[in-house]
Amino acid sequence: MNPRLVLSVLLPFAACGLQWLLWDYIKPYAWILFFPTAFFCAWLGGLRGGLIGTTLSALLAWYFFIPPTASLVAENPAGMLSVTVFLLMGYLFAFFAERLREAKERTETRFEATFEQAAVGIALLDPDGRWLRVNRKLCDIVGYHPDELLSKSFQDITHPDDLSSDLVFVGQVLAGEINTYTLEKRYLRKDGSIIWINLSVSLVRQPDGSPGYFISVVEDISARKEAEANLTEAKRLAKLGHWHWDLHTDRHVWSEEIYRIYGRDPALPPAVYPEVQSYFTPETWSGLVAAVESCRANGQSYTCDAEVVVADGTNRWVTARGEAVRNAENKIIALRGTVQDITERKLAEQVLADTQAAMLEQQKQARIATLNQMQDANAARAKAEAALAALHESREQLKLFIEHAPASLAMLDREMRYLAVSRRWLTEYSIGQRNVLGHSHYEIFPEIGEDWKSIHRRSLGGEVIRADHDRFERADGSVQWIRWEVRPWMAANGAIGGIVIFSEDITRQMLAEEEIHRLNTDLERRVVERTAELSAANRELDSFAYAVSHDLRAPLRAMSGFSQALLEDYGDQLADDAKKYLDQIGIASRRMSDLIDGILALSRSTRGDLQRDRIDISALASQRLATLALEAPSRQVGIQVEPGLTVEGDARMIEAVIDNLIDNAWKYTGKASAPEIRVYGESRDDAPWICVADNGAGFDMAHTERLFKPFQRLHRQDEFPGIGIGLATVQRIIHRHGGEIAACGEPHRGATFCFKLPAAASLHESE
C-alpha cells in the first residue's frame, strides 16, 4: 500500500494519542490537533488520504473527546454539528488537495515531456558552464551518456577554435550586456568527430538578480553545414562563380571563385567596368559587352563564351551567363549571373580538333604515299622495259663509252683480247691508230713481264687489284708514275667475262707533290734555322745589354767621380774655365748613364714570356696620375679617366705602356696654360682602342715615324728633357702583343696616343 496512505491512517491515531496526553491542558477544544492532522493527511495522501484521515479523525475525536466520552453517542446537537462541519471541511480539503496535486503533476509531466522529447538539444548549465541537466536529444547530438555529460562542462566539448567566441558571449550575458545569444559552433563528439550546431543561450537569474543558470538550446546543423560545404566545393570543382550587380547602387558582389577565375586578389573589391575589360581579349569582350547591354536594356538572358587574359600568358576560357532581376513593377533593378571556367573543356576540344586534323593529315599523307608508290612502280616498270630495250644496243654504247672515256681504259676478254679501248689508252701507250680490237694485249705489248701477267690472271680469277701510285722506269731512263686498277667484269650469265684495265699517268702530279714536299721541308728547315738565329741574336742582345749595364757604367763612374774629386780636392788651384769643363764632364757622364739606362729599359721591356692577364687600364692610369700629382703638387692638371677600361695582355708590360704614355702626357703639358689629360676608350672598326690624350706641346704629324724610334726626340733637351726611349718601349710592347699603336697631334695643340691589343684568343708571340 502507498506509504502516504499508511501515514494518513496512522496520523489521526498519533494526534489522538497526543491530545489524550495533553487533554488536561487543551480541554475542552476537542478538534485542536485533528484539524492539522486532516490537512496533513489530505496533503500527503490526496483525496483518499484526506478522506481516510478526516473520517478517522472525526471518529476518534467523537469517541474520545466529545462528551460523553468513550462513546459515539451525540449528547447535544452542537456536538453533532461540530462533527459534521469537521467532516465537511476535511472532505472539501481532501478534494482540493487532490485537484492541486493533479494540476501540479500535469505541469510537471508536460515540462518533463517537453524537455526530454524536444527535437532540439536542451540543457541547463550553471554559470561556470557545468551541465546541470541535459535532454536525450543533446546526448544524441554529442554522443555522450547523460551521466558522462553531467560530469563535464560545455568548455570540455566545444571545438577549441570556437570556444573563445562562445566565452565572450557568456561573459557579456553574465555582465548583463545582452540577455541571449545565438551562434554556430562545433562540438567534439564522444567518438572524436566534429558536429556543427546552432546554439541559443539565455540566462535565468535568481530573484536577487544573481545568475542562476543558463538554458541552452542546441540544434544539429551539420547537415546544413555539409550542404553548404558541398555547394562551395561543387562551385569550386565546376569552377563556377556567381556575381550580382545592383544597377541602382552600381554595387557589385562577386563570389570567391570569380576572383580566382579573373586572377584578382580576393582582398580587393570587385573590379568595375574599365578594369573588367582588361580581363578579356578584345574579340570576346565586344561580344560580352553586347550581351550585357542587351540584358540590361531588355532583360534578355545571355550565355556566351569569352577568353580571359591571364598575366602569365596562359589565357582561360569562361562561359558567362547572366539574367535580369526585376522588381514588383517589372522594372530591371539588377543583373546577376555566373562565370564558369571552361578552359579545360576548351583545351580538350582544341586537342580533339588538333588530333582529328593530325589524323586527317596522316591519312592524306598515307594516301599520297600510296599513290606515289604506285606511280613509282609504274615508272620502274617503264624503266625496266626501256632498259631491256636498251640492253640490245648496250654493247655498241659501251664500246662508244669506253672509247670516249677521259681515262686510259681497256676492256679485255678472258683470253686478254681487246673488246673495247679508250682513245686515251691508245695515245698514252703510244699505240697510235693501230686497230687493237680482237688482238691480245700481250701481242700488242710483248715486253709485258710475268708480274703483270700474274696480276691479270688473279683478276680473271675474280680479284680487284689496284695501286694508287706505281713507279715505272722507262727504257730511256725517265720515270713514270701510274695509278692503275684491274678488275674483272661479269658476263650476262654471272661468270667472269674478262677484265677491265684502267690506268692514269700521275707522273706530273707526283712530281708536283714531291716538289711541294721538298719545298715544305726546306721551308721548315729554314724556319728552324731562322728561329735559332733569332734566338741566338736575342741572347746576344741580352748579354750585350748586360755587359753594357756593367762595363759602360764603370768608366762613366770613373769619369764623373774623378772630375768631381778633382773639383773637390784641387778646386782652389783651378781656373774658372777648368772648373766649368769639369762640370761638363759630370753632366755628360750623367746623360750617358741615362742613355744606358734607356737602352736597358728598352731591351728589358719585352723580355720574358708573354703573360695573359686581364688588366684594369682605368686603375693603372689613375694610379700613375695620382703618383705624378703627388710628386708635383704645384701643378694643376685637369684629369679625366674613363672608368671600366680593360684589356688582356701582359700586366707588367702593359703597365709600362700606360706609365710611359701618362708620363709623356704629364711632361708635355708642363708648359700648357690649362693642362688636361684624358684617358678613354673608343671603338674603331669594331675593335676597342685605348687612348691617352693631352693638350700639351704636341708634335708635327710629318715626324710621326720618328716618334717611335729609340733615342729620336722631337723636342730639345732644354724644352722637355728626356732620352727618347719611352715611346719606343711602348711600341715594342704593343707589337710584341700583336697590337697596333697610332699617334696623332699638332704642334702646341696636344697629342693623342691610341693602342689596340688583339682579342684574347689571337694573342700571340709576334717577336
Place this chain on the structure above:
Amino acid sequence: MSVRSILLVEDNPQDEMLTVRALRRANVANRIEVVRDGQQALDYLFVQGEFADREAGLPTVILLDIGLPRLSGLEVLEQLRANALTALLPVVILTSSDEEQDRLRSYEFGCNSFVRKPVNFADFAETVARLGVYWLATNQPPQEN
C-alpha cells in the same frame, strides 16, 4: 778586441780608388783591405794561397762586387755561406748591376745587403760613406774577431 776592418773586393782600380776615397772622407779610419778577384777574396778570408802568411782574423764587413775575374762575387758568397767560419760574416753586394736576377740570387745566396753603385759621383760617395759608417759603427756583427 781587434780593430774592425773592411774587405773590399773590387777589380776596377778606379772604383776602388773612389770607394776608398769616399770612406776616408766619411772619416772611416778603419783598415781597408783590397783584393782584385774572387779567388783572392777567398784566399784572404781563409788565410790561404798568397795570403797564407797573413795575420789571422776576419774583417767586420765585406764589400763584394759581382762581376769579378776568376770567381764571381756570387760564387764567393756561396762559398762563404757554406763555410761555418764565414757563414755569418756580413756581406754587402756593391755592384753596377741593377738586374733583378742578380739581386734575387744575391739574396738567395745570403747577402746581408744589396747596394747598386750610383753613376753620379756625389751619390756614390754618399752611399759608400753611409755603408761604411753603418757597418762599422752602427751594426753589431754576429761575432767579434
